[in-house]
Amino acid sequence: MLQKKEKYVVAVVGATGAVGNEMIETLEKRNFPVDKIRFFASENSAGKKLKFRGKDITVESINENSFKGIDIALFSAGGERSKIWAPVAAASGCVVIDNSSQWRMDPTVPLVVPEVNAHDLSWHKGIIANPNCSTIQMVVALKPVHDAARIKRVVVTTFQAVSGTGKKAMDELMKQTADLLNFREAECKVYPHQIAFNVLPHIDKFLENGYTKEEMKMVDETKKIMGDQSIKVTATTVRVPVLRGHSESVNIETEKKLSANKVRELLAAAPGVIVVDAPEKNIYPLPLHCDGKDEVFVGRIREDESISNGINMWVVSDNLLKGAALNAVQIAEVLTAN
Numbered sequence: 001m002l003q004k005k006e007k008y009v010v011a012v013v014g015a016t017g018a019v020g021n022e023m024i025e026t027l028e029k030r031n032f033p034v035d036k037i038r039f040f041a042s043e044n045s046a047g048k049k050l051k052f053r054g055k056d057i058t059v060e061s062i063n064e065n066s067f068k069g070i071d072i073a074l075f076s077a078g079g080e081r082s083k084i085w086a087p088v089a090a091a092s093g094c095v096v097i098d099n100s101s102q103w104r105m106d107p108t109v110p111l112v113v114p115e116v117n118a119h120d121l122s123w124h125k126g127i128i129a130n131p132n133c134s135t136i137q138m139v140v141a142l143k144p145v146h147d148a149a150r151i152k153r154v155v156v157t158t159f160q161a162v163s164g165t166g167k168k169a170m171d172e173l174m175k176q177t178a179d180l181l182n183f184r185e186a187e188c189k190v191y192p193h194q195i196a197f198n199v200l201p202h203i204d205k206f207l208e209n210g211y212t213k214e215e216m217k218m219v220d221e222t223k224k225i226m227g228d229q230s231i232k233v234t235a236t237t238v239r240v241p242v243l244r245g246h247s248e249s250v251n252i253e254t255e256k257k258l259s260a261n262k263v264r265e266l267l268a269a270a271p272g273v274i275v276v277d278a279p280e281k282n283i284y285p286l287p288l289h290c291d292g293k294d295e296v297f298v299g300r301i302r303e304d305e306s307i308s309n310g311i312n313m314w315v316v317s318d319n320l321l322k323g324a325a326l327n328a329v330q331i332a333e334v335l336t337a338n
């Protein structure tokens, strides 16, 4: 359990990564009560300096004793490192908020989106999981609909930015684009196929059932966060040549009938959601507009005319912020407020 203090010793593990960088900026921007900050990363990055509130902080590599005296550790250094170091950190009395997929479905670990299930933070045992980026933005939009009309089934297709994979994927998209526009061949290192001028129906590994791991995360994590195993979810996750901001086409079947207007009204009043829905003026959420924004943007809200109680919507958010760093910091904020 987190001891209530005026200011906390905070660690960012994976501080040099794309999400780590956003975690640092989010802590600064939201004025999180930081007493002391420590940055950790792999051996190659140890010794580098990163700024926090204008001061140089040296990046450290991790060892058994690293977490002594740390109150809160935000992890975004990949599943393997979380698997090893999150329990070590928790054992030394630190509360871990882990952005990897390593602990999300562990029944002893709460999986939290504060707008949806902040109450699940009460039973953490030292590790709290930050959900998958695509899942987070979807459940923020689903929750008010579920509360009003009970969701029976969700069919989601995602259009995911390359920044989810990290900096090297952002570099690859830009380099391939530049190379192709200059009549050079595109090199593929990060993804199995060219991502520039292309669309890949493949995110994370393929599993035996023919789905990708990313697709099954959306199925399993949605039920856990919403606290309702009866919601049926099926997903297709797709990589698009966008740097930042995931988009999702979400089809929802509800028990109770909701009009498109009622859904617009529910979402307009929901925490963390902004409705952007004026198609007659070409206004709808776009990943370019969501870059650097905190909220989940919803538009194209319309009734699914193929079934009696159905809604279609288009959901966009910054995958590095609400999809990762911001959600993690919001979890820390709830912990420190209680």
Ligand code: L14
Residues within 6 Å of the ligand: 099, 100, 101, 131, 132, 133, 160, 161, 162, 163, 164, 165, 203, 204, 214, 217
């Ligand atoms: O958090 O976009 O489970 O390649 C792993 C795949 C994050 C996104 C997670 C990607 C995801 C990542």
